[in-house]
Amino acid sequence: xxxxxxxRNRKSAAIRDLCRETTxxxxxxxxxLFVHADGVDTALESLPGQTRWSLDGLVTEARRAWDLGVRxxxxxxxxxxxxxxxxxxxxxxxxxxxxxxxxxxxxACPDLCLITDVALDPYSSDGHDGIVAPDxxxxxxxxxxxxxxxxxxxxxxxxxxxxPSDMMDGRVGAIRAALDGEGFSEVxxxxxxxxxxxxxxxxxxxxxxxxxxxxxxxxxxxDPGNCREALRELELDEAEGADMVMVKPAGPYLDIVRDVRxxxxxxxxxxxxxxxxxxxxxxxxxxxxxxxxxxxESLVGIRRAGADLxxxxxxPAAAGWLAR
Numbered sequence: 001x002x003x004x005x006x007x008r009n010r011k012s013a014a015i016r017d018l019c020r021e022t023t024x025x026x027x028x029x030x031x032x033l034f035v036h037a038d039g040v041d042t043a044l045e046s047l048p049g050q051t052r053w054s055l056d057g058l059v060t061e062a063r064r065a066w067d068l069g070v071r072x073x074x075x076x077x078x079x080x081x082x083x084x085x086x087x088x089x090x091x092x093x094x095x096x097x098x099x100x101x102x103x104x105x106x107x108a109c110p111d112l113c114l115i116t117d118v119a120l121d122p123y124s125s126d127g128h129d130g131i132v133a134p135d136x137x138x139x140x141x142x143x144x145x146x147x148x149x150x151x152x153x154x155x156x157x158x159x160x161x162x163x164p165s166d167m168m169d170g171r172v173g174a175i176r177a178a179l180d181g182e183g184f185s186e187v188x189x190x191x192x193x194x195x196x197x198x199x200x201x202x203x204x205x206x207x208x209x210x211x212x213x214x215x216x217x218x219x220x221x222x223d224p225g226n227c228r229e230a231l232r233e234l235e236l237d238e239a240e241g242a243d244m245v246m247v248k249p250a251g252p253y254l255d256i257v258r259d260v261r262x263x264x265x266x267x268x269x270x271x272x273x274x275x276x277x278x279x280x281x282x283x284x285x286x287x288x289x290x291x292x293x294x295x296x297e298s299l300v301g302i303r304r305a306g307a308d309l310x311x312x313x314x315x316p317a318a319a320g321w322l323a324r
Contacts, residue, residue, distance in 0.1 A: 022304040024296065026069030026319035030115065030269070030311045033058060034207050035101050036078035046203035047274055048281045050313055052078055058101055059108045068319035072113035074163065074311060075101055078208050079122050087131055088123035091150035099157035106158040115190065116154040118147050118175070119166040127212040129166040129220065138220055144171045148178035155184040163246070165192040167220045173240030190269060191237045193245040194230035194256055197221035200249050200275030207274070230256050231263055238264060247307075249273040251298060254305040261306025270307035272298065277313045292321050 009019045034044070034052040041057040044050045053061055062073055077097045083090045090096055102114055119129040120143065126132045130143035143166065151162045162179070164171050172191050179187050197218045205211040222229055230247070237245055243266065247257045250270035261268050280298065284291035295314045302310050312318065 022300055024300050024303055024318075024322065026315075026322060027071055028303065028309055029070055029299075029315040029318060030072045030074055030309055031062075031065050031070050031315035032074050032076060032311055032313060033061065034076050034078060035097060037080060037097055044203075044207050046206040047278060047313060048285075049317070050207070052207060055101060055104055059104050062105055062109055062112060065316045065319070066109050066112055068316050069323065070315050070319050071111075072115060072161075072309075073105070074115040074117060076117055076204075076208060077101075077122050081209075084123055084125040086125050088120035088146060088150075090123045091120065091146060092153055094153055094156060096153075099153060102154065102157040102159055113160050114158060115161040115163050116159045118150050118154070118162055118164040118171075120146065120150075121166075121210045121212075122208050124210075126214070127210055128215075129217065130168055136215055138168075140168050140170070140220075143168050144174045147171050148174050151175045152178055152182055152184070155179055155182070155187045159187060161188040161190050161244075163190040163192065165195060165246075165248075167192065167195050167217075167222070169236075170240070172237050172242050176241035188243040189241065190244040190246060191242040192248055192271075193233050193237045193242070194253070194260065195221050195246070195248045196224050196253060198224065198249050198252070198273070198275070200252065200273045203274035203278045224252075227256060227259060230260060234260055234263055238266065242266065244269055244309075246271060246311075248311075249276060250302045250307065250310065251276045254301065257302065257305040257307055267308040268306055269309045269311060270302050270305070271311040272302060272314070274313070292317075296321060 010016055035058045036052050039054050041054050042052045075098055105114055121127055121129045128138055130138040133139050245266050246269040247253055247260055248271035250272045257270050280294050283289040
């Protein structure tokens with residue numbers, strides 16, 4: 001007979017709870033929210049259960065998430081085509097969509113953590129995260145200057161956390177200096193440190209109509225085959241003053257989440273992106289998966305790999321499931 005019986009620690013729910021190494025709670029989740037200037041809430045075909053919210057709908061949905069225990073949201077704008085330009089100048093508009101959304105959310109839900117995306121692609125007529133030169137190159141330093149203005153516009157409107165997702169070199173340090181220079185030293189920076197040029201972003205780009213009009217994003221987003229490069233990006237972001245760091249996507253890059261977790265004492269975020277979310281929904285709709293069980297298992301796996309916080313479209317649903 002065996003002397004060691006690990007099953008003894010699995011024999012009841014109470015014992016399993018006591019011995020659980022990795023836990024998941026609503027407070028670990030960040031809810032991505034899409035917003036547009038239209039007065040109508042529009043269901044997103046590419047993301048079942050997700051909506052492109054009007055400003056009023058956005059406030060109602062954020063309150064619902066808060067009541068379920070979700071304490072943070074991140075905002076992504078669908079910008080009207082008429083406002084898109086090659087230099088993304090709409091990011092400077094203090095009366096624009098995201099500043100107005102921030103002000104409304106702050107008034108309605110004062111303690112909600114408001115995270116904003118910093119990148120030009122929703123505002124760009126070219127659909128890239130940076131300014132495109134005539135020869136097709138993405139201009140790094142010129143883009144960083146605009147990103148600093150975008151970050152300041154969002155900070156003035158009440159953002160708690162600025163999250164640059166553009167992958168331009170040096171933008172964390174430049175944004176930190178810009179924020180500090182205008183007295184926003186308390187505003188955090190969550191850097192998309194290892195954002196890969198992934199095939200899993202398609203449904204998101206459809207939701208915002210932000211796909212590149214020409215070329216792709218491989219000259220600034222990371223090669224999916226690279227691991228050590230993520231640690232180099234991490235070193236640079238730490239040195240430039242990042243408060244938190246991000247790995248995106250999450251599921252196909254759990255090894256990167258683990259490597260980043262082991263290399264830093266900063267909080268580590270991971271983004272369960274639109275393609276991951278849609279894949280689980282599609283499998284569940286086909287009857288091959290139990291959506292609740294599979295979604296929660298995927299989120300626990302991301303936490304187990306080392307993520308302190310998870311950006312996920314499942315946030316309010318997962319919070320409800322966890323509360324049972």
